[in-house]
Amino acid sequence: MNTSFRFKLAAFAFTGLxxxxxxDQLLNLSVAFKSTENRTQSTLPSLHFPHVxxxxxxxxxxxxxxxxxxxxxxxxxxxxxxxxxxxxPLPEKVVVGKNGWFYLGNSYNHVVDQHRGLLPLSADSAQTxxxxxxxxxxxxxxxxxRFYVLIAPDSHTIYPEHLPEELTVSQQPSRLDVLExxxxxxxxxxxxxxxxxxxxxxxxxxxxxxxxxxxxxxTLIGSAALLNRIRQDVPGLPAPRLTDYHIxxxxxxxxxxxxxxxxxKEHTDPVYYVVEPVPAxxxxxxxxxxxxxxxxxxxxxxxxxAEKLPRLLFIGDSFSHSMMQFVPGYxxxxxxxxxxxxxxxxxxxxxxxxxxxxxxxxxINELATL
Numbered sequence: 001m002n003t004s005f006r007f008k009l010a011a012f013a014f015t016g017l018x019x020x021x022x023x024d025q026l027l028n029l030s031v032a033f034k035s036t037e038n039r040t041q042s043t044l045p046s047l048h049f050p051h052v053x054x055x056x057x058x059x060x061x062x063x064x065x066x067x068x069x070x071x072x073x074x075x076x077x078x079x080x081x082x083x084x085x086x087x088x089p090l091p092e093k094v095v096v097g098k099n100g101w102f103y104l105g106n107s108y109n110h111v112v113d114q115h116r117g118l119l120p121l122s123a124d125s126a127q128t129x130x131x132x133x134x135x136x137x138x139x140x141x142x143x144x145x146r147f148y149v150l151i152a153p154d155s156h157t158i159y160p161e162h163l164p165e166e167l168t169v170s171q172q173p174s175r176l177d178v179l180e181x182x183x184x185x186x187x188x189x190x191x192x193x194x195x196x197x198x199x200x201x202x203x204x205x206x207x208x209x210x211x212x213x214x215x216x217x218x219t220l221i222g223s224a225a226l227l228n229r230i231r232q233d234v235p236g237l238p239a240p241r242l243t244d245y246h247i248x249x250x251x252x253x254x255x256x257x258x259x260x261x262x263x264x265k266e267h268t269d270p271v272y273y274v275v276e277p278v279p280a281x282x283x284x285x286x287x288x289x290x291x292x293x294x295x296x297x298x299x300x301x302x303x304x305x306a307e308k309l310p311r312l313l314f315i316g317d318s319f320s321h322s323m324m325q326f327v328p329g330y331x332x333x334x335x336x337x338x339x340x341x342x343x344x345x346x347x348x349x350x351x352x353x354x355x356x357x358x359x360x361x362x363x364i365n366e367l368a369t370l
Contacts, residue, residue, distance in 0.1 A: 020068060020069060021067050021068030021069055022068060023068065024068030024069050025066070025067070025068045029068075029069075030068070030069050030071060030072040033069075033071035033072040033075050034071065035071050036259045036260060036262050036264070037260075041065045041066060042058070042061050042062040042065050042066070043062065044059075044062055044066075045058035045059055045062060071262075074089075074262060075262050077089060078261050078262050078263060079263065082096065082261060082263060082267075083263075083266075088105070088261070089261055090105070090260060090261060091105060092105045092106050092107045093105045093107045093108075093260055094257045094258075094260055094261055095112060095163070095164065095167060096164065097162040097163050097164055098161075098162045098163070098164065099162050100209050100210075100267065100270070101155075101159060101162035101163075101209045102209065102210050102211075102255075102257040102258060102267070103155055103156055103163060103257070104154070104155070104156075104212050104257065104362075108362065109362045109363055109365075111154060111156065111362040112156070112167055114174075114175055114362055115154065115156040115157070115160075115163075115167075115169045115170065115174070116167060116168070116169065116170050117169075117170025117171075117172045117174075118170075119175070120172070120173075120175065120178070121175035121178045121179060121364075121365070122178075123178065123182070125365070125368070126178045126179045126181070126182035127182050128368050129179060129182070129364070129365070129367045129368045130179070130182040130183055130185065130186050130188075132367065132368050132369075132370060133147075133149060133183070133186065133188045133190075133367060133370070134186050134187070134188055136342065136370060137186075137187070137188045140347070140355055143347070144353070145347070145352055145353060145354065145355055146189075146230070146233055146234070146353065146354050146355070147188065147189070147354075147355050147357075148189045148191060148226070148229065148230060148354070148355070148356045148357070149183075149188060149189065149190050149191065149356075149357050149358075149359075149367070150191040150193070150222075150226050150316075150356060150357070150358040150359075151176060151190075151191065151192055151193070151358075151359060151360075151361055151364065152193075152214065152222065152317075152319035152358060152359070152360045152361065153176075153193065153194050153197060153360075153361045154360065154361045154362050155207045155208075155212070155214075156169060157169075157174070157176075157194060157361060158194070158197050158198060158201060158206060158207055158218075159201070159207060162209075175361075175364060175365075176192070176194070176361050176364060179364055179367075180192050189229055189230075189233070191225065191226055191229050193221075193222050193225045193226075196221060196222070196225045197214075197218060197221060197222065200217075200218070200221045201218075204217045204273070205217070205218075205271060206218030206221060208252070208255045208269050209252075209255075209269050209270070210252075210254050210255035210256075210257050210258040210264070210267055210268060210269050211255020211256050211257055211258075211269070212255070212256055212257060212318070213255075213256075213318060213319055213322065214319065214322070215269075215272070215273055216272070216273040216274065216275045216322060216325075217247065217273040217275060219275075219319075219322040219323055219325075219326065220242075220245060220247075220275050220326055222319075222323070223240070223323050223326040223327050224240035224242075224326075226327070226356065227240045227327065227330055228240065230354060230356075234310060234353075234354070236308065236309065237309065237310070237330055237331075238281075238309075238330050240326075240330070244277060244278045244280070244281045245275050245276065245277050245278070245281075246275070246276045246278075247273055247274070247275050247276075248273070248274045248275075248276075249271050249272070249273060249274075250271070250272045250273075250274055251268075251270075251271070251272065252268050252269025252270060252271050252272035253268050253269065253272065254266075254267055254268045254269075255269065275325070275326075277325070277326065277329060280305075280329075281326075281329035281330070282329050283301040283302060283303040283328035283329045283331070283334060284301060284302055284303070284304070285299060285300070285301050285324075286300050286301065286302050287299070287300040288300075291337065291338060291339070293339060294337075294338040294339045296338035297338075298335060298336060298337045298338070299324060299335075299336045300333070300334070300335050300336075301324070301328035301331075301333060301334040301335075301336075302332070302333045303328065303329060303331060303332055303333065303334075306330075306331065306332045307332055308332070309330065309331050309332040310331055310332060310352075310353035310354050311331060311332050311333045311334075311350070311351065311352045311353050311354070312327070312328070312331040312333070312334040312335070312352055312353070312354050312355075312356065313334075313335050313337070313346065313347065313350045313352035313354070313355045313356070314327065314334060314335065314336045314337065314355075314356045314358070315337050315339055315340075315341075315342055315355070315356070315357045315358070316336065316337075316338065316339075316356070316357070316358035316359070317338065317340065317358065317359055317360055317363070318338075318360075319358060319360055320336060320338070320358045321338075323336075323358070324336050331354070335350050335352070340359070340363070340366050340369075340370070341369070341370060342355070342357060342370050357370060
């Protein structure tokens with residue numbers, strides 16, 4: 001092979017590499033590599049003369065998010081980092097733990113730093129949250145409404161033993177410990193279920209290994225703890241019993257954390273719990289109401305055989321989604337709203353007897369602006 005031929009071959013190969021992204025955008029060659037990003041990607045902008053500068057900025061953002069083979073390159077990079085080097089491809093979003101566990105990273109309200117004790121909650125901040133919750137309780141009490149606050153623990157709290165050694169959880173009082181201490185000085189029912197879940201995990205795993213959330217069994221345990229607390233004030237509420245549920249184990253799938261890394265098919269949960277309530281503990285979903293604020297519809301349930309039971313308004317984050325299969329069966333009606341704010345207009349419209357606000361541990365600071 002002479003020098004001239006080698007030069008032409010190299011030039012041809014180099015030109016081919018330069019054209020590959022454009023060819024992919026024209027011919028969709030990498031269609032098999034789907035994006036797993038949980039956001040809407042930019043679309044091709046239009047040029048409106050003379051706004052050239054804004055067009056250039058919009059096109060730059062569009063191209064960075066859509067250039068040819070982008071998803072395929074991330075698929076390859078993700079597997080190389082995770083499977084060969086044992087490191088997270090997106091360390092700020094997903095922490096790779098031990099024994100097949102994955103955890104949420106610092107991109108989400110600095111959750112790792114929170115658990116390492118690097119962002120403690122001050123006593124003054126805890127008092128501010130407590131005062132706001134007391135004000136909320138008093139305002140609802142004027143309308144004859146009982147108010148409860150439920151904290152869904154982070155998986156870092158319930159399964160610290162699988163965190164990587166360099167991210168060991170601090171032994172100092174956690175942010176939730178500090179808030180719980182402040183709430184003990186109030187009359188607001190503050191439902192801290194950490195001990196309940198820690199005890200339950202000795203029997204069954206209560207959180208997904210590849211996902212941010214508690215699993216169906218953990219949800220059932222958390223829901224029962226909440227209902228038992230409400231029963232202390234509302235004795236007529238049916239007692240939650242595990243015998244009212246058929247629990248079956250199945251092989252699990254990949255969760256939201258491994259999906260972010262595009263490895264959800266290779267890294268899955270070893271178990272998935274199917275939890276089916278008996279008919280007496282089922283409520284009927286009757287409506288979904290668009291919620292443009294959160295982007296997730298509010299969901300209404302009724303329980304025709306429970307006219308004497310209270311009406312529930314439930315404000316919660318993504319942890320509340322799986323609770324919708326268990327909690328409404330204990331109320332005459334239930335209205336679940338995805339959000340972080342208690343809207344007085346919703347309270348006035350729903351006229352509930354009980355309001356529950358659920359929030360995940362890493363976001364307890366948001367209770368100050370509920």
